[in-house]
Amino acid sequence: AQKITQTQPGMFVQEKEAVTLDCTYDTSDPSYGLFWYKQPSSGEMIFLIYQGSYDQQNATEGRYSLNFQKARKSANLVISASQLGDSAMYFCAMYSLSTSGTYKYIFGTGTRLKVLA
Amino acid sequence: NAGVTQTPKFQVLKTGQSMTLQCAQDMNHEYMSWYRQDPGMGLRLIHYSVGAGITDQGEVPNGYNVSRSTTEDFPLRLLSAAPSQTSVYFCASLPQGGLGNEQFFGPGTRLTVL
Numbered sequence: 457a458q459k460i461t462q463t464q465p466g467m468f469v470q471e472k473e474a475v476t477l478d479c480t481y482d483t484s485d486p487s488y489g490l491f492w493y494k495q496p497s498s499g500e501m502i503f504l505i506y507q508g509s510y511d512q513q514n515a516t517e518g519r520y521s522l523n524f525q526k527a528r529k530s531a532n533l534v535i536s537a538s539q540l541g542d543s544a545m546y547f548c549a550m551y552s553l554s555t556s557g558t559y560k561y562i563f564g565t566g567t568r569l570k571v572l573a
Numbered sequence: 574n575a576g577v578t579q580t581p582k583f584q585v586l587k588t589g590q591s592m593t594l595q596c597a598q599d600m601n602h603e604y605m606s607w608y609r610q611d612p613g614m615g616l617r618l619i620h621y622s623v624g625a626g627i628t629d630q631g632e633v634p635n636g637y638n639v640s641r642s643t644t645e646d647f648p649l650r651l652l653s654a655a656p657s658q659t660s661v662y663f664c665a666s667l668p669q670g671g672l673g674n675e676q677f678f679g680p681g682t683r684l685t686v687l
Contacts, residue, residue, distance in 0.1 A: 489674075565614060
């Protein structure tokens with residue numbers, strides 16, 4: 457069965473420092489995509505970054521990068537030069553497409569990040 | 574484009590009442606989903622649809638019904654509200670196609686069942 461695990465319920469980071477949010481996944485589907493979303497206190501879900509299971513290079517989007525280690529089934533989010541506005545809940549998610557054509561989109565339980573001034 | 578819209582934003586129900594949460598998208602997306610978000614549990618899939626006339630159950634479907642008569646609309650019906658259904662509900666849409674597609678989320682509906 458597909459599963460996303462985020463083991464850090466909460467994290468603190470000093471402003472301007474880098475932080476890594478952990479995500480491990482489990483799937484038997486041959487093709488899948490890994491996503492990170494940010495949910496600020498206002499509640500909306502904001503897409504940050506995507507990594508495909510066949511992508512050879514780690515994805516980057518500005519200050520966000522995804523450290524993809526396929527053999528370890530991990531997809532950690534790295535935020536460089538943290539800003540106060542990065543304080544939010546972060547969700548790791550996986551989209552998989554089975555050989556029968558069924559798609560699944562599942563989320564982890566989230567990590568609450570607090571950036572300290 | 575308005576993206577994904579949800580109404581209402583807030584709702585208070587009494588146990589046993591029924592109601593429908595509305596969701597609409599104007600991006601011509603084939604896939605639509607309903608999630609509930611509870612503290613410490615992330616987002617859990619209630620029901621989803623891969624196109625008009627096609628729906629399927631997610632992880633936590635009990636107590637909810639859906640239908641998809643048009644590509645744009647995907648309402649979620651609570652048949653007989655229970656306190657356990659107090660949650661924040663998100664509707665999302667996804668274009669059909671490759672695995673690289675992000676989901677587009679509505680702003681959410683905060684539901685309280687007394």
